[in-house]
Amino acid sequence: MSSLRDALAPGAAGTMALDEFARWTIEALAPHGFEPGNALALIGVCRDELMFAIESAIAAEWGAAFDISSLAGMVWLGSSGMAAAAHHAPGLDGRRRYVIVVMPHIGVAEDGSVGLVLRDGQHHESSACGALVGLQQELATGLRRDELDHDDLEMSLLRRDVVADLGPGETPDLVALTDLVRRLASDEMARLADGLVRNADADVAMFSGVVVHHHDEDRVYVADAWVTLRDDAVRRALHR
Numbered sequence: 001m002s003s004l005r006d007a008l009a010p011g012a013a014g015t016m017a018l019d020e021f022a023r024w025t026i027e028a029l030a031p032h033g034f035e036p037g038n039a040l041a042l043i044g045v046c047r048d049e050l051m052f053a054i055e056s057a058i059a060a061e062w063g064a065a066f067d068i069s070s071l072a073g074m075v076w077l078g079s080s081g082m083a084a085a086a087h088h089a090p091g092l093d094g095r096r097r098y099v100i101v102v103m104p105h106i107g108v109a110e111d112g113s114v115g116l117v118l119r120d121g122q123h124h125e126s127s128a129c130g131a132l133v134g135l136q137q138e139l140a141t142g143l144r145r146d147e148l149d150h151d152d153l154e155m156s157l158l159r160r161d162v163v164a165d166l167g168p169g170e171t172p173d174l175v176a177l178t179d180l181v182r183r184l185a186s187d188e189m190a191r192l193a194d195g196l197v198r199n200a201d202a203d204v205a206m207f208s209g210v211v212v213h214h215h216d217e218d219r220v221y222v223a224d225a226w227v228t229l230r231d232d233a234v235r236r237a238l239h240r
């Protein structure tokens, strides 16, 4: 899969149905000693109820997950949240294993319009991801805000992190912004998980992707997937 932009086409090669993706995470990690019952899933997706389906698909394979979700799929659980997760992982065989899934989302309407989805029980399409559509429109006006707003905490954190990553005058479209948020969230999760590897001899797997909502099905685009085993910090790529 070359890029998220390519993955937006209906049935794009390299994308997976939700249950197909969840099953693949099991198959990809089995050779590395991960199996249901000996690993804790950490799932970071947007708060949107549309993401319940991917959470359910992963839970069906790995069991109940530790929730690291925030607005747009960003990761803000911090070291305290990570410390909690660290104490929840199974470890009967002397190893703790974590399966991290980080997935923002994007809608593609039936007519191909990007950023829109028709929700059950509604007549008209609405934006997905709503937070990213709103932020993209704001960035397109040239506005660059980075103050923390306690009445809008997660949105202001999202805006601040994105603005800090943009080059001067750079205005991403929605697809680029979605992929940027995926990368920021994955990097933050990898940074937090690095402490697990060093302090708790953990095995850590990362699946970094985007859920694409088409009018008739959801598909998963995987941008990056790897596993590190406790004795070294080498990222072993996971391929289908």
Ligand SMILES: [Zn+2]
Pocket (backbone or CB within 6 Å): 046, 047, 048, 071, 072, 073, 105, 128, 129, 130, 131
């Ligand atoms: Zn969203």
